Amino acid sequence: MNIATYRRPSNLDEAYDLVVKQGAYPLGGGAWSMSVGRPIASAVDLCDLGLRYIRVEGKNIAVGAMATARDLERSSLLADVFGPLFPEALGGIAGVQVRNIVTAGGSVAGRYGFSELLVVLLALDASLVFYNDGTRPLSEYLGAPRGGAFLLEKILLPLDKKASYQGLRHAATDFPVLSVCACRARAGWRIAVGARPGVAAICPGAGASLGSTGSPGEQMALEAGRIAAGELSFGEDLRAGAEYRRSVCSVLVARAIRRISYDS
Template identity: 35%
Template structure:
């Protein structure tokens, strides 16, 4: 059973950071969907409900997603999803169920930096940053490898581009954790591919490291992307073996690039997918 020693409803994010840093064992509570599964006492829990972080705000250059925006709000944000290739809608719509997504928050999903996170994988392929009260704005790709420090995440920021993007994942059953997830996005003339549920934290490959440069990649380019993705580290758990994940990551990479590139012909689509079969099949 989860218990709280003290409950603080912060008036603003600066007060929340002060409590977090000066009360030993204090934690910020997002939606609490994973926290509630633990059997422990949290000495002090900080609620940010009064801090105005429950909106998706649009400026001329970016979308600012408040930390208390729920996954359901993110799923249903029509304009935001349209402008970002619909990858966040695709990433979250199979997470447990609607009731869960109406409580789970974007801030909790991102700050936790969970290896299985569909949300982080989708955001990582976009031009994304996080905004922290203490550290300020940090690229998401940098943030996920930072140590857990006493700071408060207030926003996830997605910069506006003409995105071509696609999110792909494989689950053993609907609402289950992803066995592997992949998001491909092209913006500013460069392809970006994020791979998560390895089951370690998501990793991003882009530019020369990915081996894809053209707007409509050839089968050879996609074969290089598949090889680069399969070169990442994978491991085994109850959702899949290291070998299985490595193979799936390549196949989903090819599929996501093909769909994001919006190929005009069936022949080009089939030639690109053929790149997946160039490696030895799983025995």
């Protein structure tokens, strides 16, 4: 990585000043920034800010921006609340060495279409806490145009949800062809689909079709899959065409719903 000026603040106020007021480049794990390879005039390493944690805060689980993919994958707290959701969603990303480096904050801030983490967080209806700049639902952040500088401090996950992840890769460690997360809460279902190849999006019609009471049967799961495939846009890249992704979407959405229904 080609960095002209490197800073490593030890408190959030200093980091905020450098990133938001002076326009310096925040570095999470640096894995993606390194692979993109653009020179960085002024980098701010966030590793000394105490943001590497996963803990209960009130009615939420708070994930610090510097928690790594591997931290999420191995967290006993997340496993107690969400079962195998995080290992199943994140365990296929590159290799363990990469997952030990890449951060939750970098994955969210980058808004990568291929991000499994974003699919899961969107289905869980996570919120983002921006240092000195309030809290916003992830869905709102993803729907807004990319704006000015910000410092993501943590991600809040509601504790009262069940969710299941399904994804398809051509080969282990490759980027996903499609990824799906279905989430059931008291208020109803949220289905998120990512790697379309655009960034993760919610399927409102599919979620609504499942109602808010009881476990959906086989026909409802299949129908929700069809609705999801019909209400999202899909595109083409070197991994798959749009119509292939649409077909895979209906299958994976139905599987994710079944998984929650059968497990409960």
